[in-house]
Each structure stands twice: as C-alpha cells, then as structure tokens.
Amino acid sequence: MVGAGTVGGGVYEIVMGRLLERASQGKRPLWITKICVKDLSKPRSFHLDESITTLTTNFESIIHDPDIDLVIEVMGGTGVAKAIVEGALKNRKMVITSNTELISEHLDELEALIQDQRRLPRTGFGYEAAVCGGIPIIQTLQSCYTGDLIHKVSGIVNGTTNYMLGKMEKGAEFDDVLREAQELGYADADPTGDIDGYNVRAKICLLAKLAFGVSVPPSQVPCKGITELSSVDFEYAKLLGCTIKLLGTAERLHEAREWDGPLCVYVSPVMIPSNKTLAGITRNGNAVAVTSGNMGTCCYTGPGAGRFPTANSIVADLVRLADGQASTKPFPLQAKLDVDFDYEGSFYIRIPYADGLGIIKRVGELAEEAGVSIHSIIQNPIRDRMSADFVVTTEEAKVSQIESLCESINEQHDFCRAPCVFMPMLIHDDDF
Amino acid sequence: MVGAGTVGGGVYEIVMGRLLERASQGKRPLWITKICVKDLSKPRSFHLDESITTLTTNFESIIHDPDIDLVIEVMGGTGVAKAIVEGALKNRKMVITSNTELISEHLDELEALIQDQRRLPRTGFGYEAAVCGGIPIIQTLQSCYTGDLIHKVSGIVNGTTNYMLGKMEKGAEFDDVLREAQELGYADADPTGDIDGYNVRAKICLLAKLAFGVSVPPSQVPCKGITELSSVDFEYAKLLGCTIKLLGTAERLHEAREWDGPLCVYVSPVMIPSNKTLAGITRNGNAVAVTSGNMGTCCYTGPGAGRFPTANSIVADLVRLADGQASTKPFPLQAKLDVDFDYEGSFYIRIPYADGLGIIKRVGELAEEAGVSIHSIIQNPIRDRMSADFVVTTEEAKVSQIESLCESINEQHDFCRAPCVFMPMLIHDDDF
Numbered sequence: 001m002v003g004a005g006t007v008g009g010g011v012y013e014i015v016m017g018r019l020l021e022r023a024s025q026g027k028r029p030l031w032i033t034k035i036c037v038k039d040l041s042k043p044r045s046f047h048l049d050e051s052i053t054t055l056t057t058n059f060e061s062i063i064h065d066p067d068i069d070l071v072i073e074v075m076g077g078t079g080v081a082k083a084i085v086e087g088a089l090k091n092r093k094m095v096i097t098s099n100t101e102l103i104s105e106h107l108d109e110l111e112a113l114i115q116d117q118r119r120l121p122r123t124g125f126g127y128e129a130a131v132c133g134g135i136p137i138i139q140t141l142q143s144c145y146t147g148d149l150i151h152k153v154s155g156i157v158n159g160t161t162n163y164m165l166g167k168m169e170k171g172a173e174f175d176d177v178l179r180e181a182q183e184l185g186y187a188d189a190d191p192t193g194d195i196d197g198y199n200v201r202a203k204i205c206l207l208a209k210l211a212f213g214v215s216v217p218p219s220q221v222p223c224k225g226i227t228e229l230s231s232v233d234f235e236y237a238k239l240l241g242c243t244i245k246l247l248g249t250a251e252r253l254h255e256a257r258e259w260d261g262p263l264c265v266y267v268s269p270v271m272i273p274s275n276k277t278l279a280g281i282t283r284n285g286n287a288v289a290v291t292s293g294n295m296g297t298c299c300y301t302g303p304g305a306g307r308f309p310t311a312n313s314i315v316a317d318l319v320r321l322a323d324g325q326a327s328t329k330p331f332p333l334q335a336k337l338d339v340d341f342d343y344e345g346s347f348y349i350r351i352p353y354a355d356g357l358g359i360i361k362r363v364g365e366l367a368e369e370a371g372v373s374i375h376s377i378i379q380n381p382i383r384d385r386m387s388a389d390f391v392v393t394t395e396e397a398k399v400s401q402i403e404s405l406c407e408s409i410n411e412q413h414d415f416c417r418a419p420c421v422f423m424p425m426l427i428h429d430d431d432f
Numbered sequence: 433m434v435g436a437g438t439v440g441g442g443v444y445e446i447v448m449g450r451l452l453e454r455a456s457q458g459k460r461p462l463w464i465t466k467i468c469v470k471d472l473s474k475p476r477s478f479h480l481d482e483s484i485t486t487l488t489t490n491f492e493s494i495i496h497d498p499d500i501d502l503v504i505e506v507m508g509g510t511g512v513a514k515a516i517v518e519g520a521l522k523n524r525k526m527v528i529t530s531n532t533e534l535i536s537e538h539l540d541e542l543e544a545l546i547q548d549q550r551r552l553p554r555t556g557f558g559y560e561a562a563v564c565g566g567i568p569i570i571q572t573l574q575s576c577y578t579g580d581l582i583h584k585v586s587g588i589v590n591g592t593t594n595y596m597l598g599k600m601e602k603g604a605e606f607d608d609v610l611r612e613a614q615e616l617g618y619a620d621a622d623p624t625g626d627i628d629g630y631n632v633r634a635k636i637c638l639l640a641k642l643a644f645g646v647s648v649p650p651s652q653v654p655c656k657g658i659t660e661l662s663s664v665d666f667e668y669a670k671l672l673g674c675t676i677k678l679l680g681t682a683e684r685l686h687e688a689r690e691w692d693g694p695l696c697v698y699v700s701p702v703m704i705p706s707n708k709t710l711a712g713i714t715r716n717g718n719a720v721a722v723t724s725g726n727m728g729t730c731c732y733t734g735p736g737a738g739r740f741p742t743a744n745s746i747v748a749d750l751v752r753l754a755d756g757q758a759s760t761k762p763f764p765l766q767a768k769l770d771v772d773f774d775y776e777g778s779f780y781i782r783i784p785y786a787d788g789l790g791i792i793k794r795v796g797e798l799a800e801e802a803g804v805s806i807h808s809i810i811q812n813p814i815r816d817r818m819s820a821d822f823v824v825t826t827e828e829a830k831v832s833q834i835e836s837l838c839e840s841i842n843e844q845h846d847f848c849r850a851p852c853v854f855m856p857m858l859i860h861d862d863d864f
Contacts, residue, residue, distance in 0.1 A: 014579040014726070025765060134727040136576040143757065144568040147446040147747030277733060280712055294446070294740035295566040301709060302730030312726035315579030325575065325757050333457060 002036040002059055002084050003075030007098060007129070009046040010311030011072060016049055019315065028322045032072075034062050036084075063087040070094040070124075070321060072314060078102045089113045089125070096317045098129035098310055104202040107215050111331050125330040126317025131203045132157055132286040134309030135302040136316065141210040142327045145292055150211040151259040152251035152291040157203040159284030159304040160186045160194040161226050161246045165269075166282055169234045169243055174227065186284060197225035197246065197267040204248025207288065208265050211250060213335030216265050222341050222399065223267040228421045233350060235380055236391045240348075242271040242425070243279045251291075253344060259293075262338035266399070271348050271425040277301070278426075345424035346375065347402045349392045351409055352418040355385040359415050363392060366412075370405035372397045387417065393425065434468040434491055434516050435507030439530060439561070441478040442743030443504060448481055451747065460754045464504075466494050468516075495519040502526040502556075502753060504746060510534045521545045521557070528749045530561035530742055536634035539647050543763050557762040558749025563635045564589055564718040566741030567734040568748065573642040574759045577724055582643040583691035584683035584723040589635040591716030591736040592618045592626040593658050593678045597701075598714055601666045601675055606659065618716060629657035629678065629699040636680025639720065640697050643682060645767030648697050654773050654831065655699040660853045665782060667812055668823045672780070674703040674857070675711045683723075685776060691725075694770035698831070703780050703857040709733070710858075777856035778807065779834045781824045783841055784850040787817040791847045795824060798844075802837035804829045819849065825857065 001008055015032055023029040031052050036059045048055070062068060063084065071088035075081050078101050085102065088095045090113070097103065103110060114125050128138045132155070141153075156162050163186055167177040178195065181187035193199045201223045205216050226246050237244050247270045253261030272279045277299045281287045286304025291297045303309040320326040353359055360377060367374050373395035382388045394402065406420040433440055447464055455461040463484050468491045480487070494500060495516065503520040507513050510533050517534065520527045522545070529535065535542060546557050560570045564587070573585075588594050595618055599609040610627065613619035625631045633655045637648050658678055669676050679702045685693030704711045709731045713719045718736025723729045735741040752758040785791055792809060799806050805827035814820045826834065838852040 010726075018579050018581070135730060136572055139576065140568055140572070143752055144571065144748045145744075146751040147450050148744050149450070275712060275714075277709060277712055280707060280709055282707075292744075294442075294744035296735050296741070298567060298732070298734030300730070300732055303728050308726035309728070312577075312580050312724075316576045319578040320575055323760070325759060327757060328755070 001032050001034070001072040001074065002062065002081070003073065004035050004037050004044060005074070006045070006307045007310045007314070008035070008072075008074040009044065010307040011074065011314050012046050012048075014308075014311055014315045015318070016052070019319070030318060030322055033068065034065065036062055059084050059087075063091050063093065068093060070096065070318065072318070073097040073099060074314070078105055082106060085110070086113060089117060092117060094124040094126075094321050096126040096129075096314055096321070098127070098314060100130040100199070100202045100206065103127055103130055104205045104218050107205070107209060107331070111215075114330060124321040124326050124328070126314070126321055126326060127206075127330065128317050129310045129313035131206050132288060133303050133305045134312050135286055135288065135300050135304070136313065137207070137288045137300055138210065139316075139327075140300060141207065141290070142330070145211075145290070148292045148294040150290060150292045151254070152249070153204075153207045153211045153288065154247050154249040154251065155207070155288030156245050156278060156281050156286050157248050157288065157304065158194055158200045158246060159286055160191075161200075162281060162286070162304075163284040164195075165226060165229075165244055165246065168229065168231060169237075171231055171234075173231055174229065195225045195227050197223045200246060200248040200267045204250055204265060204267060207248070208250035208263065209331055211290070212263050212337060213332040214263055214337050214339060215334070216250075216263075216339060220341065221265050221267060222343070224269065224423070225267075226269055229269060232380070232389050233421060236348070236350060236378060237271055239378055239380060240271060240393070240425075242273050244269050244423070245272050245278055245281070246270075247278070249343070253340060262340040264340050264343045266341065266343045269423045271423060273426065276426065342398045342400045343424070344396060344398050346396055346427050347394045347399075347422050348425050349394065349402065349406060349420050349422045350389050351392065351416065351420050352387075352389050353415045354387065354417045356415045362412060362415075363409060366408045367392070367394070367405055370401050370408065372401050372405050399424075433464050433466070433504040433506065434494065434513070435505065436467050436469050436476060437506070438477065438739045439742045439746070440467070440504075440506040441476065442739040443506065443746050444478050444480075446740075446743055446747045447750070448484070451751070462750060462754055465500065466497065468494055491516050491519075495523050495525065500525060502528065502750065504750070505529040505531060506746070510537055514538060517542070518545060521549060524549065526556040526558075526753050528558040528561075528746055528753070530559070530746060532562040532631070532634045532638065535559055535562055536637045536650050539637070539641060539763070543647075546762060556753040556758050556760070558746070558753055558758060559762065560749050561742045561745035563638050564720060565735050565737045566744050567718055567720065567732050567736070568745070569639070569720045569732055570642065571748075571759075572732060573639065573722070574762070574764075577643075577722070580724045580726040582722060582724045583686070584681070585636075585639045585643045585720065586679050586681040586683065587639070587720030588677050588710060588713050588718050589680050589720065589736065590626055590632045590678060591718055592623075593632075594713060594718070594736075595716040596627070597658060597661075597676055597678065600661065600663060601669075603663055603666075605663055606661065627657045627659050629655045632678060632680040632699045636682055636697060636699060639680070640682035640695065641763055643722070644695050644769055645764040646695055646769050646771060647766070648682075648695075648771060652773065653697050653699060654775070656701065656855070657699075658701055661701060664812070664821050665853060668780070668782060668810060669703055671810055671812060672703060672825070672857075674705050676701050676855070677704050677710055677713070678702075679710070681775070685772060694772040696772050696775045698773065698775045701855045703855060705858065708858065774830045774832045775856070776828060776830050778828055778859050779826045779854050780857050781826065781834065781838060781852050781854045782821050783824065783848065783852050784819075784821050785847045786819065786849045788847045794844060794847075795841060798840045799824070799826070799837055802833050802840065804833050804837050831856075
C-alpha cells in the first residue's frame with residue numbers, strides 16, 4: 001500500500017481485521033506486507049502489526065518486490081502517484097487506486113497500459129473508490145448493463161458541496177457555509193476543487209467512460225460550480241417546488257424518446273423537483289442515477305467519502321481481484337460516439353436588477369433575439385426595489401443560447417446590477 | 433431457456449439482439465438454442481430466429497443436451513421449475529433463474545446442490561432477477577460488502593403493493609385500488625401473494641441469506657400485508673409527517689450502536705418519515721436500503737419488475753457467468769447467528785372506537801399492563817363520534833408486547849368497534 005492516511009488506515013484495519021478469516025474459509029489469504037509513507041516517524045491512526053507489515057519511504061521497493069501481487073495507491077495527487085500506479089502495472093502487479101484525478105486525467109495512457117497487461121496472469125485494475133466513496137457505482141456500470149444501452153448518468157458526486165448546498169437551502173450564505181465546511185474538515189483550505197466543480201468534472205468523466213465507452217478530456221467539459229449561488233436562488237427554488245444540487249451529467253442528446261444523439265457531458269448546479277430521489281440526498285451524501293433502455297432509471301445512493309466507506313470499496317476491489325472475479329476489462333471498449341458540449345434543457349435564469357420601466361419587455365426582446373422561448377417569469381416579494389431579483393424559466397434551449405442571452409442581459413446596465421445566474425432544470429417526468 | 437412469456441421474451445430479444453456483437457469483441461458468443469414451452473403453437477411476443485433456436489415441449493431434451501452450457505428458467509412455479517433447475521445443476525449446467533419462491537422455499541437443497549458442483553468447471557448459479565427485478569441488489573450484496581458487517585437490510589420489494597399504497601395515500605380505498613391494479617395487470621386475479629406480503633417474505637428471506645448468511649424458512653417469518661390498511665391510516669401518516677410503505681426487513685437486534693443481537697426478519701407496513709429515500713419510491717418502484725458498519729446506509733432504487741428490467745438482470749448474470757466473473761459462491765457461508773422473530777421498534781397503533789368516557793385512561797392502563805410506554809396520542813378531526821379512530825404511538829417495544837396490547841384493546845367491546853391496526857415506525861435519524 002502507498003499512503004497511510006485516513007483511507008489507507010481504514011483499508012489496513014479492514015484487511016488485517018475482518019479479512020484475516022479468509023484463510024480458514026479456503027480462500028487466498030490477504031496481507032498488507034509493506035506500506036510506503038512519507039515520514040516513518042509520524043504517528044498512525046491505526047495499529048501497525050509489525051510482524052506482518054513493514055514501513056518504507058521507498059515506493060520502488062514495493063513495485064519491484066516479486067512477493068507483492070497487488071499495490072493499493074491511496075496517497076493521492078497526480079505526480080508520484082502516477083509513477084507508482086504505472087510502475088506497478090508495468091511490473092505486472094494488480095493495482096487498486098482511489099485517485100479520481102489521476103485516472104480521469106490520464107485515462108487513455110492507463111487504459112493502454114492495462115490493455116497491454118490483459119493477457120498476462122495476475123493483472124487487474126480496481127478503482128471503485130475513485131467515484132462516490134462507498135457506493136458501488138463502478139462495478140454496477142461494469143457488470144449490470146452489459147445487455148443494455150445507457151442513456152444518461154447523472155449524480156451528486158461531491159459530498160462537500162452537497163453539504164454546503166444543504167446549509168444554503170436553510171438560508172445560510174455561501175461564505176459562511178464555506179468557512180463552516182472548512183472548519184469541519186469537509187472542505188480543503190484551498191476549496192477550488194470542490195466549489196468550482198473540478199472534482200465533480202473528474203468523476204463524471206470516469207462515469208461517462210464507463211457508461212458510454214468514451215474518453216472525455218476533463219478540461220473540455222463545461223464546468224460550473226456553486227460559487228455564483230446565493231440564498232435568493234434557494235428562495236426561488238422553493239417557489240418552483242425544487243431544490244438545487246450540483247450534478248455531473250453525461251447523457252446522449254435526444255429528441256422525445258430517441259436517445260441517439262451525441263454524448264453531452266457537463267457540470268452545473270441543477271434545479272431538481274423536491275420529490276425526486278436526488279433532491280432528498282442530504283448532508284454529504286452522494287447518489288448516481290442511471291437511465292437506460294431496459295431499466296428506466298435506477299438510483300444508487302450512499303456515503304460519498306470518509307475513511308470506512310472509501311476503504312470498503314477498496315477492500316471489495318481487493319477481494320474481487322484476489323478471487324478472480326473482477327472485470328478483466330476495467331474500462332469498456334472505446335465506442336464511436338460524437339461528443340457535444342452544448343447541452344440542452346429548460347433553464348432557470350435569475351436576473352439581479354434595480355427597478356425601472358420596461359425591464360420584462362426588454363428581457364423578452366433579448367430572449368427572442370437569442371432564440372429562447374420564455375416559459376414563466378417569477379418575482380418573489382420585493383424587499384428593496386433597487387436591489388431585487390426576478391427569475392425567468394425557459395422552454396428547451398441549448399446552453400450556448402442561454403449564455404448568449406445572459407451576456408446580452410448583463411450588458412443592460414440601466415437595470416442589470418450583477419451578472420445573471422443560470423442553471424438547467426430537471427422537469428421531465430422520467431427524470432430522477 | 434425454459435419459459436417464453438413476458439420475461440423470457442425480453443431475454444430472447446436482448447441475447448439475440450444486443451449480445452450478438454460479443455463474438456466480434458473476442459468474447460464467448462451466446463445463443464439461445466432451445467426454448468421449452470407448454471404449447472408450441474401459441475403466438476410469441478418476440479421474433480423467433482428459427483435458424484438458431486428450436487422450440488420444444490420436453491425440458492429433458494434441454495437438461496440432457498451436452499451442447500447446452502447454461503439453462504435459464506423463467507417459467508415460474510415450484511413444481512416443474514424445481515425439477516428443471518435441479519436437473520440442470522445435476523447435469524453440470526450453469527443455471528439462471530428469476531424464481532423467487534423456488535429459491536427461498538428450497539434454499540438449503542439448492543445450496544447443497546450448488547456446493548456439490550463448485551469444484552467442477554462450468555458451474556454457476558445466477559438469480560439477480562429473483563429480487564427487485566432490475567436493481568442489482570444480489571450482486572451488490574455478494575461482492576461489495578466482503579470487508580464489511582451488514583446490520584440491516586430493508587426494502588420495498590413488491591411493486592404491486594407499492595403502487596396500491598401510492599393510490600391509497602391519495603385517498604383511494606383498498607378495494608378500489610386492488611380492482612384497478614388487477615385491471616392494469618399489476619395484481620393477479622388471486623392477489624394474495626402480493627397483498628398478504630408473501631412475495632415480500634420470500635424476497636426478504638433471500639436478502640437475509642445474502643446479507644447475514646442465515647437461511648430463514650419463509651413460513652416462520654412474521655408477515656403482515658396491506659389488507660388491514662385504510663385511508664384513515666394515511667391521514668394519520670400525514671399528521672405524523674410520514675407515509676406508509678410495505679417493507680421486508682432483516683436486521684440484527686441492537687441496543688444503541690451495538691448491532692450484535694440475533695437476526696430478526698419480518699414483513700410489515702411501516703410508517704416512514706416523508707423525507708426518507710424509501711418514502712419517495714413512487715408507483716411500482718422498488719428500493720433496498722443496506723446499513724453496515726463501514727458504510728452507514730446505502731440505498732439502491734429502480735424498477736422492481738417488468739419485461740426488460742427483469743430480463744436485464746438475467747442477461748447481466750448470463751454475461752458474468754459466460755465471462756467467468758460471477759461469484760463462485762452464489763450464497764455466502766452459513767453463519768452462526770440466532771434468529772428471533774420478536775422484532776422491536778416504536779409502533780403506531782390505530783384504535784377504531786365509538787365515543788365513550790375514559791377511553792384514553794383505559795388504553796393507558798392496558799399499555800401499562802403490557803409493559804408498553806406511550807409516546808403520543810393523536811386524534812384527527814372527528815367526523816362521526818360513533819365511528820372514529822385515534823392513534824397511539826409507543827416508545828421502543830417488542831412486537832409481541834404490541835400484539836398483546838392490541839388483543840386486550842380489541843376485547844374492550846364498550847368502545848373498540850374493530851380490531852386495532854398496528855405497524856412499526858422508522859424514527860431513528862440513521863434510518864433510511
């Protein structure tokens with residue numbers, strides 16, 4: 001194992017605890033014999049059994065050890081961790097990693113490496129822990145849709161932002177909630193990866209690969225985090241019978257029931273009707289909804305992070321690899337499918353304005369110019385006529401149209417006092 | 433394949449359609465070469481490719497055919513279907529079945545047969561379709577909790593009754609809803625299996641086996657269906673911020689956080705707070721929530737029945753077995769765990785009464801005699817003083833205590849005008 005922090009400690013406790021009885025059940029015994037750490041003298045969050053496990057600061061001594069069958073990488077980052085994962089694969093070791101960024105940024109390289117090894121005995125690659133901690137979404141996408149066609153994968157895959165949105169729904173403002181999340185250890189000192197949606201983006205790219213067989217470079221994916229949201233958006237959400245969740249989505253563009261268009265991947269806050277399963281995911285929970293031809297929609301919910309949920313997924317991979325039951329193709333065959341980032345939907349647009357004459361008429365004209373049909377206009381009780389907001393919801397439109405509409409509204413300096421905030425709305429009956 | 437009805441037709445369409453490209457991907461090709469049916473001349477719901485598939489009325493010709501590797505049983509019933517499944521296993525064929533009743537009623541026999549075959553090549557047993565149609569709950573319990581200890585499995589596993597309860601929540605009465613469900617084809621002409629909870633009981637016994645390694649004979653499991661419920665229970669549910677769902681539950685009895693007691697299995701309607709994931713499962717949807725030591729609670733939701741969801745699970749089993757990735761132990765090792773059917777919880781008790789003096793006092797005395805502490809007493813607006821209902825909710829008690837309390841209330845002929853209706857309530861913060 002490389003790394004012995006929160007998750008690594010959990011893995012160690014489970015493997016050296018609950019899994020020890022495997023030998024008595026006639027199964028291949030599993031031991032963690034070496035752990036690579038940065039600092040040998042640092043206190044550990046778990047009891048190290050020194051009769052079985054040695055600590056080292058030299059990862060080369062792990063990936064070149066002929067007695068080691070499998071390497072678990074839980075150190076994180078994309079520098080040394082990449083060298084370790086690649087080195088282990090090249091040395092014909094099975095690899096398990098929880099490193100979302102590493103896999104999503106270097107998907108094609110890793111896939112080629114794994115492909116090379118596939119005909120050898122004792123190879124395998126497990127990454128269940130890289131998306132949604134404890135929820136077995138990777139294994140489910142690998143093995144439960146083999147006779148099916150997936151149309152859409154969409155989910156709450158970042159617990160930190162889900163926790164923050166839950167607090168904002170109750171009236172708190174963004175800055176206060178961020179500070180609280182940092183104090184609780186949910187958010188990092190540099191919270192960019194969470195709040196700007198980059199962590200969600202890395203995860204939805206992995207899910208898109210699994211569901212559609214397409215490698216989407218994360219850097220190309222439209223990505224909007226939660227930093228623009230304010231408590232007034234939650235007021236309007238309530239008026240609309242909705243709540244706001246940060247979703248990663250990968251779906252085939254479609255007309256009516258024919259999901260045969262290009263693949264579209266994006267990250268954005270979304271207005272979700274309160275009675276949907278995704279709307280009910282509270283605190284730092286995660287959930288992934290999968291819509292497919294045979295199944296309609298299935299939803300998988302659970303803890304998205306944390307010591308034991310994440311360790312549990314690593315251990316499940318470990319047992320599957322040890323027992324020869326893991327998928328020999330950790331990534332599906334490359335599919336020929338166009339990718340289009342101009343996603344479609346009905347949209348929510350909040351327009352911050354200072355009162356004046358003819359605002360609605362002007363917005364209507366701008367919408368017409370952008371080719372966007374307005375579905376409804378909503379005004380909450382106005383507290384300050386010089387600093388108010390109203391909301392436009394639209395009929396189905398492309399995000400590029402909505403962006404250009406918002407840009408032209410933002411230029412109306414006589415009434416528009418701050419940039420518009422927009423997000424798609426889940427409104428179809430079969431959405432989840 | 434044995435059986436060519438709704439599900440069988442779906443399996444045939446997927447295997448002979450989407451799976452045909454397997455050969456071009458270097459995978460073991462899969463064909464359905466024989467189908468055993470009752471009546472050769474009956475019209476089919478699918479296009480039969482006669483160049484590949486022959487129909488027969490003789491199942492022996494399938495289970496003794498040396499060219500057949502795997503038998504899919506989708507005929508249902510526990511008579512002939514049992515002979516076919518056992519015959520196929522004895523003839524060293526892999527078997528896939530969607531037959532919940534067959535597996536749950538003959539679990540130990542089947543397990544022994546599968547155990548006998550385990551060291552042979554080409555054996556395997558898949559039954560993903562037997563619980564919750566399309567939701568991959570069997571495979572998840574088989575392979576995602578290998579380093580974990582499950583505390584509780586509880587779910588909505590019967591779509592027909594969930595559909596009916598949804599209609600009753602909107603004010604419809606039981607008899608009307610049953611008639612409608614029958615007309616829609618959701619409920620059988622003889623609806624006993626659904627509405628009396630027997631179908632849920634068979635399924636929760638299978639889930640209990642998977643989660644806890646214990647074979648529980650279905651006939652011993654306390655089983656209450658939905659026939660006692662009336663629209664007034666849904667009125668009270670609303671007052672309590674709840675809805676009513678029919679759940680199958682298997683859990684370790686516990687005090688506080690120590691889930692170390694005996695295993696308890698039961699089927700009953702349950703009061704569920706409206707904000708819980710299980711409360712949001714509408715129409716004929718299914719959901720299973722699994723609580724474990726490492727994970728807290730994960731919830732898996734999706735379609736519980738229907739042609740393609742069920743066929744999808746059968747095909748997923750088929751591909752796993754063909755590719756050698758299915759669990760070699762379809763059932764877990766037998767665990768040493770006591771079973772106790774006297775489940776515990778806070779309870780809802782509805783008391784149908786005709787007005788009189790001192791009723792609450794009398795119920796209070798009877799509760800004290802039964803050792804049950806009352807938590808609250810609720811009275812909805814009374815429309816008819818001679819035909820009203822009030823509700824008592826209790827503190828934690830055993831179901832045997834609640835039963836004896838209800839029996840003694842039922843004997844109070846001066847005010848009690850019909851038998852009490854009781855059910856457990858999900859109230860803990862960590863319940864789902």
